[in-house]
Structure formats: C-alpha cells, structure tokens
Amino acid sequence: MTLCITNARHLGAPVDLLVDGDRVRTMTPAGQHPAPDGCEVFDAVGLVLMPGFIDAHVHLREPGFEYKEDIASGLAAAAHGGFSAVLCMANTKPVNDTASVTSFMLERAAQSHPFGPRLHPVAAATVGLNGEGMAPLAELKEAGCVAVSNDGRPVENAELVRRVMEYAADLGLIFIDHCEDPRLAGGWLMNEGEVSGFLGVKGQPAVSEAAQAARDIMLAEYLGLPVHIAHVSAGLTLDVIAWGKARGVQVSAETCPHYLLLDDSALAGYNTAAKVSPPLRGATDREALCRAVKKGLIDILVTDHAPHAAHEKDGTLDEAPCGITGLDLALSLTWNLVRENMLAEADMHRLWCKRPAEIFRLPWNGFAPGDPADFFLFDPDEVWTPGPDTMHSKSRNTPFLGQNLHGRVKGHWIGGRRVV
Incomplete structure (x- = not known):
C-alpha cells in the first residue's frame, strides 16, 4: 500500500x-x-512530522509487577507518545536473566501490539541482579536481548563489571551501567544539598554517581570496549564523561527530561512524585545537563519510565519507591525545551532517534529512500493535561500531573x- x-x-x-x-x-x-x-x-x-522515537531505557514491570504496568499498557503509552521502539530493563520478577523470560516478554509484545511499538529486552548483567555471578548472556542474546544492564542494582565488583563488558562485547552487546556507589550515603532519599538539609533527610552526594562512571570509563579505555552510562544526573559525572570522550574512550551517555526540567527543589514538602533514582540534583547540575545535551556530550534522551501504583507513591518520602512515569509525557516535555529555545527540533531527532539507533544497532528513520x-x-x-483520562500508562506517578x-x-x- x-x-x-x-x-x-x-x-x-x-x-x-x-x-x-x-x-x-x-x-x-x-x-x-x-x-x-x-x-x-x-x-x-x-x-509536525517526526521520525519514530526510540526509548533506550524503560521499565515495563511485566512479569511480576503487572499492577504497576504491563507490556500491553506500557507499549500503548509508547505508541501514543511517539515511540516506535523501547528497550525494557531486566528488573522484573522473575528477573530477565534467562531465555524463557526474554521469550515471554517478546511473546506478550507480539500478542498485544503485533505491529509495534517494538520491544527490545535488555538482559540482566548478573543472575537475579544480585551483582555476584554473570548471567548467561549468550543465551539471552540468542533469545532476543539487545543490551546488558544491572539497572536498579549497581554492580560494586569492578572485576565482574570488566567480565560483563568483555563478554557482552564479544556478543555484540553494549553494557548499560547504573552508576552509583551504594555504600556512599546508603539509605538516601534525595540529593545531598541545601534542600535535603532544610528538609532534614539523608541525601546522596553527586560523587556517588561520578565515581562509578569514572570507574566504568577507565575500564572501557583499558579494554578498548564501549560502555553506556545510564540516566546521568550530576554535573560532576559530565566532567568524567567529557574526560573519557576527550581521550577517545567509547563512552556514550543518557539523561532524562525530568533532569533537564526539575531540580531537587521539586521535593519541597516531601513530594514523593519527584523521588527518582538517581535523585534530582541541584540547579547548577540541571543547567550543566541542559548544556551537555545541546552540545552532544550527552548522546541520547531516555524516559527511564518507572511506573508505580498510586498507593505506593502516596506514602512518606522514606517509604515511597523511586521513579517517574515518562512514556506518555516525554514528547511534550522535550518540546517544551524547544519552545524555550534550549533545544532545536533537529536535536529531538538526534537525541530520540538517530543516536539511540546508532548506539544500540537498531533501524531508524532518517527519511531517506528505503528507510x-x-x-x-x-x-x-x-494543550493537554496529564491525568487518568489522557495517559495510557497504568500509572501516573509524575510531578507533571495536572x-x-x-x-x-x-x-x-x-x-x-x-x-x-
């Protein structure tokens, strides 16, 4: 036709x-x-005509947490948000550390959305995401995984990270790392700074993210292999990424619209809707991220779509889980940056389509013949207002609600x- x-x-x-x-x-x-x-x-x-977006970092919760989101509802949100493809993380229950879980995800996607959006599972880097033993990556690649990550559970063991990077590279997969030192200000509720001090809650220092990003980048340089730094939130992390890129390291990085639009002041009043991991940082970090996205130091945007049920976010700040739902909102939030002249329309193509496809070796539409x-x-x-009648995700845990x-x-x- x-x-x-x-x-x-x-x-x-x-x-x-x-x-x-x-x-x-x-x-x-x-x-x-x-x-x-x-x-x-x-x-x-x-x-406005746009190429189909690729979201390289989502949590669709199925199997195991279907009350938050399932593959059918998550892909519906993706379709209405302009996403032709999504990469879903492995922190399901059971964890996506076996071919059977990967196959289940792909089957559920084919049943609910046979014509797309396309689902690309991300393999767990370690068995059960426990950070102790490497998952069977060859089996997971054969089943359909397109990348490897322990997202949500940072891997402390540098030797294990090295082996995962090496084995993944042999299989043509890239390692996506959630960079966080879990022992540095463990039990944090938000960014460590003036706002956390005013609220009297434990904060996480930005160096927690930057230190592990530096470790990964040095390993990537030593091994001559690529690494992808997930959901960058801090200016200090940008400094180590810039250092790595200047040395020719194969490092790529992502951030999310909420880190460009919000800072830790969004948690004033103990606002659980703004509790994310990594946490929203200070205003100077937000400004640095905006500059990094514009000039290409940050390669791509992702949603880190992390749906939670309303009753989970309605608790206290220490009880509420981290996460913001993003597939319904990302297009509008990024367009807001264009409206404010922080980005150009062409930047949206690069950040949401071209570069994700290049990094993860996926097809993409540049509107050339044959694409x-x-x-x-x-x-x-x-003009629209996010709410129960306008969003397609099961969950609406976002500070942009209303x-x-x-x-x-x-x-x-x-x-x-x-x-x-």
Whole structure:
C-alpha cells in the first residue's frame, strides 16, 4: 500500500512524505509532486512530522509487577507518545536473566501490539541482579536481548563489571551501567544539598554517581570496549564523561527530561512524585545537563519510565519507591525545551532517534529512500493535561500531573502501518 502524508512540517519546512509498504520512498517539498493514483492521502497541515522515537531505557514491570504496568499498557503509552521502539530493563520478577523470560516478554509484545511499538529486552548483567555471578548472556542474546544492564542494582565488583563488558562485547552487546556507589550515603532519599538539609533527610552526594562512571570509563579505555552510562544526573559525572570522550574512550551517555526540567527543589514538602533514582540534583547540575545535551556530550534522551501504583507513591518520602512515569509525557516535555529555545527540533531527532539507533544497532528513520517507515505527526500547539483520562500508562506517578503541556501525537505509523 502507498501512503502520502501531505503538507507536514519537517524541520520548519512544509513537506510531503511518500511511503511504499514499510519503507520511505521519498520526502519532497510540499506540492512538488502529485500523489500517485490509488495512494492513501493524509493531509497533515499544521502538524509536525517526526521520525519514530526510540526509548533506550524503560521499565515495563511485566512479569511480576503487572499492577504497576504491563507490556500491553506500557507499549500503548509508547505508541501514543511517539515511540516506535523501547528497550525494557531486566528488573522484573522473575528477573530477565534467562531465555524463557526474554521469550515471554517478546511473546506478550507480539500478542498485544503485533505491529509495534517494538520491544527490545535488555538482559540482566548478573543472575537475579544480585551483582555476584554473570548471567548467561549468550543465551539471552540468542533469545532476543539487545543490551546488558544491572539497572536498579549497581554492580560494586569492578572485576565482574570488566567480565560483563568483555563478554557482552564479544556478543555484540553494549553494557548499560547504573552508576552509583551504594555504600556512599546508603539509605538516601534525595540529593545531598541545601534542600535535603532544610528538609532534614539523608541525601546522596553527586560523587556517588561520578565515581562509578569514572570507574566504568577507565575500564572501557583499558579494554578498548564501549560502555553506556545510564540516566546521568550530576554535573560532576559530565566532567568524567567529557574526560573519557576527550581521550577517545567509547563512552556514550543518557539523561532524562525530568533532569533537564526539575531540580531537587521539586521535593519541597516531601513530594514523593519527584523521588527518582538517581535523585534530582541541584540547579547548577540541571543547567550543566541542559548544556551537555545541546552540545552532544550527552548522546541520547531516555524516559527511564518507572511506573508505580498510586498507593505506593502516596506514602512518606522514606517509604515511597523511586521513579517517574515518562512514556506518555516525554514528547511534550522535550518540546517544551524547544519552545524555550534550549533545544532545536533537529536535536529531538538526534537525541530520540538517530543516536539511540546508532548506539544500540537498531533501524531508524532518517527519511531517506528505503528507510523504515516509522514516523509520527503531532500538533505542537495542542494543550493537554496529564491525568487518568489522557495517559495510557497504568500509572501516573509524575510531578507533571495536572500541568498544562504542549504537543500531542495525532498519528503514529510503524513499518508503514498506523498504530495510533
């Protein structure tokens, strides 16, 4: 089937997109060529055309925690958020440390969303995420995993990290590390700083993240292997990433929209909705992250979509779990950065599509002939309010709940098929 998207706005210019089956045929200035006979036409006047996003860091909770989220609801949120593919972390129950769990995830995705968004499982780095013995990575790769991580449970043993990096690289997988020294200010509730002092709660110093990132980067340099630093939150971590990149180390890094829009003052009043791991840092860290994302020191954006049930977040700050749900909101939150001239529209393509695909060796749409027809249209001016009637995730644990946001997906095509 041939599809023609007409009069869409792409990087500020009106364009027509011609899709043949599951591939892009051409993208040309609007009105330059008439739509072919028999072509399905979608008039996208007033809408922005974006390549399908790739979220390289989500928690879909199934198996084991379906009351928070399941694969069907998580992928529904992804589809309505503009994500054509997601990488889901291994901290399920049971942990994704065997081929049977990986296969289960892929089967559930195929049953609930046969045409996408695509689910790419991430293998546990260690058995049970316990940080003691390496998981059977070859078995997990064969079952369909695309990367390796112990996310949520940082690995203290540097020798084990080395072996995971080596074995993963032999299999063509990249190690994604949650960088945190769990013994440095263990039992923290938020960032260590003025706000934690004012609230009288235990904080985690930024050096906890930076120290393990430095360890990983030095190991990557010594071994000549790649490493990916997850959800960077601190300016000090940016310094060690910049040091590594300047030395030619194969280090890539990610951060999340909430680290660019919020700082630790969001926890004033003991706000559990803003409790995340790693914690929101100070205003200077937030500003440094914004600069790093713009100039490419931070390679990609991710949501770190971490859904929790309402009753879990309704407790006290010390009882509430860490995490923010993000798949429904990431497009609007990133578009807010464009509206405020902190990012350009082209930066969104790079951060949410091109670079994630390059790092994790996934297909992506650059709108060149033959590229996969993964794209979405969104209304940049539509104002909507996150809430039970407007979000598709089971959980709504976000500090942006009830706020007015700009930008809403109006159509999403994956492999040339419309899924929203």
